Amino acid sequence: MEFYKVARSGQVPDGVVRRFFVNDIELAVARWDGEVYISSNYCTHLDCLLSSGHVTDEGLLCSCHGSVFDFESGEPILPPATKPIKMYPVREENDEIFVGLEPDAAATEGPKRRERLGTDI
Numbered sequence: 001m002e003f004y005k006v007a008r009s010g011q012v013p014d015g016v017v018r019r020f021f022v023n024d025i026e027l028a029v030a031r032w033d034g035e036v037y038i039s040s041n042y043c044t045h046l047d048c049l050l051s052s053g054h055v056t057d058e059g060l061l062c063s064c065h066g067s068v069f070d071f072e073s074g075e076p077i078l079p080p081a082t083k084p085i086k087m088y089p090v091r092e093e094n095d096e097i098f099v100g101l102e103p104d105a106a107a108t109e110g111p112k113r114r115e116r117l118g119t120d121i
Contacts (some may be wrong), residue, residue, distance in 0.1 A: 009095040015031070043085070
C-alpha cells in the first residue's frame, strides 16, 4: 500500500465533506471532531455523491435519501442503504492529508457509477 497526497489540511475544515480525486479514484474526504475520514464518493443505495452530503454526529449523511454511514467502518447506520461504503486508510502529516491505496486501486476502484442493469439496488 502506498500513501498519496489528497489535499492540504486546511481544505477540509471540521464538519465538512469534500470531493477529491487521486489516481482516478473519486473520494469523499470528511473531517469530524478533528479526525479525517476518507471513503468512496458514491452512496451504496443509489450512487449519489457523498461529497454533496453532510458530516453529522452520527456519521456521513447522504443528501439524496438520508442514509448515514459510520466514519470508522463505512457501515450504514441509517437506511435506506444496506451495504457499507469503502473506507480508506488516512494519514495527516505536516498540514497535508494522505490516503492509502493499493497499487491496482485505480483499475478496480475508479470513479465509475455501477451499471444500472443487473445490480441489486
